[in-house]
Amino acid sequence: MLTKVLRRLERYIGVDAIRWANISDGIYSFNFHRIGDWKETRFDPCVFSCNPKQLDEFIVFFKQEFDIISIAEAVELVKKHPEKIHGKYLIITFDDGYKDNYTEAFPILKRHNVPACFFIATSLIGDKKLPWWDRIAYNYKKNKFKTLKLSSWNEAVTYNGDEREFVRSMLAAAKVSQVPIEEQLNELETLFPIDGEIPTQEFMAWEDLAEMIEHGMDVGAHSHNHEILANLTQEDIIFELTHSKMLIEKHLAYKVNSFSYPVGSQGTYNEQVTTALANCGYDIAFNFQPGINVNIEANKYDLRRFSIEPSTSISTLKNTLGYAKIY
Template sequence: MLKNVKHAVGKCIANAVLPNGLYCFNYHRIGEASLTEYDPNVFSCDEANFSEHMLYLKKNFTVVSIDDLSEILNGKIRDKRYALITFDDGYIDNYSKAFPILLENKIASTFFLATNFMNNAEIPWWDRIAYLVRHAQVDEVKLTNWSESIVLSKDNVSNSIRQVLDLVKVNNGSTIEEILIELEQKLQIPDTKLVDKEPLFMTWDMAREMSDAGMAFGSQTCSHRIMSHLSIEEQDHEAKASKELIEKELNTSIKAFAYPVGGKDSFTADTVKIIKKYYQISFSFISGINTSKNLDEFCIERISVDSNCNATQLSHKLLKLLLRKLHKSVWK
C-alpha cells in the first residue's frame, strides 16, 4: 500500500515539474522477453505496459509526429511538452503488437529500419551473439582483443548477454564478422545453425501497410553496424543505400536517421557530415530531454524505454533525467 502511494506521489511530482521540451521515447521490441531465444534486453515492454504508456503520454504531453519536428525545432521547443514515439530496428512485433495500439490511440510513430533485416533476410549480429551465449558450452569467455574474461551465468543469462554485447560494442579493431566467428569457436557451440521458429523482422508489405496508415519511417543503415567502426566509404554506403531502398519500397521520402547503438562513441564528426548529405535530422541513443533552442538537429537525444516499466515507472525515469540535467547545469 505504502509503495503504491509512494509511486503515485512520484508520478504527480514528475508531471508537475517536467519542463517543456521535446521528449523522444525510444522503443525496440514489444512482447514477453522471457520467450525469446535471442536478446531479451532488446524488449522494451509488453503490450499491456505499452498501451498504458500511450495513454499516459496522451494525457501529459502533446504527442507529435516526425513531420511536426521542423516547426518545433525551429523555435517552438519550449512552448509545450512534446512527445515523439520512435522504434528502432524494425522487429515484427512492431507491426503485430505495437501498430494496433498506436492506431487505437491515433498516434503516428516513427520506425527506423535496418534494411538488411527486412523480410527476415538476416538475423542481426546482437541476436546472433545472444543465441551463442545462451548455448555456450563453457563457463567463461575471453576474445583476443578483450582485456578481461566474462563469467557466463546460467542463472542470469540476460546479464551475461548484456556483458558480452557491451564489450563487442567497444571498437577494439575486430569486425562484427570476426567477433562472431571467434565467439562460435570460444563458446564451443556444437551447432551454429540459429533457431528460426518464426520471423524476427517485419516485411516490406507490413511496412507499406503501416505507412499507408500514417506511420513514418527512417533509416538505421543497412546492416546496423556501428558507424564509428566503419570506414568513411562504408558509412556513406550504409547511409545512402538504406535511404534509397526504403524510399523505393515505401514510395515516400525519408528525412530522418537513427545512429545504430547510438551512444556518444558510436558515431563521429565524420559520421554526422555524411548523414547531413542525405537526411534532415538524426537521433542518437544518448539519454536526455531536449529543451534547448540551440539543439543539435543531428544529435537529438532519446529516452530509452526498457525493463518492462509501467507508466508510473516511466514518469519516475523522466524525473531522474531532469534531476541529472539540473545537476549538470549547476556544476558546469
C-alpha cells in the first residue's frame, strides 16, 4: 500500500521520467508469445502478448531506445564482457512457436529489419495437437463451469467475473500440481466432457522457420515436450535438452546455442538443469522473470526477460524498466 502511494507521488513529481532517463546499461530482453486479439480466441487467452499494431509500436520504440541484437551478438557479449556490460542492448524473443509468430510477427520484424529469437517446443512443430493450456481453456469456454477442483489441486479455483483471470488461475493450479498433466486433463474431461472433437492448434512448420532464419531470425530450443524441467528425472532433462536441439539442427541446418525454460518462473528449473544445459552445448538460457541483465557471464543460464501483456503500453513499459531490478 505504502509502495503504491509512494509510486503515485513519484509519478506526480516526475521521478518516473527521471528513472526512465537513467536506466542502467545492460541486456534488456522482452518476451512475446502469441500475436493477435486474446478476446477472439477459443483457446488460452493468457498466451496472447499483443496485437500486430502494438507489436509494430513496440519495435519502433525498441529501435529508438536500444541497440537490438541477435542471439549470436548476445553470446559474443557474454564472452567479451565477463564483468559488466556497457551500452543498452535489447533482445526480442518469442516462446512456444505458434503459427501467428510467422504470419503476424515475422512480416513486422522483417519490415523493421530487426532480429528476434523464436524459442520453439519441438514436439509442437508440425503437430496439430492442442497443447494442455489451450485444452483447459477450450474446455472451460465450451462448458462454462464456474469452479474447478481437480483431486491433486490444493484448493478449488473459482470464477470471479474475469474469464482471463479464471483461466490463468486454473493453469497456475495445473502447473504446481505434482500429477502429470495428461492425468489432470483426463480428470477434467471426465468431469466436463468435451462435446464433439477436440480441435487442432496451428504451430509453425519447419519451412516457416527456415524462411525466418534466411531473413536473419534466430531459433532457440524451448525443450521438446514443454514440461516443467525441475519435475523431471535427470535422464528426461537430458532428453528434453538434446532432442529439441538435435531436431532443430537436423531440420534447419542451424546451430542451436540458446534455450528458454518452459514456464520459466522460479522453481521451474534448477542447478541440475543449468548444468545439463552447459553439458549439452548451450551458451545462454532465458527465464521468464523481469530484470535487467548486467552480470551476464555469471547469469548466462539465468537471463531475465520482461513479459509483454495485452495491457502493456510504451508508457507502462518505461515505468517498469525505470523500476526494474539489476541482475
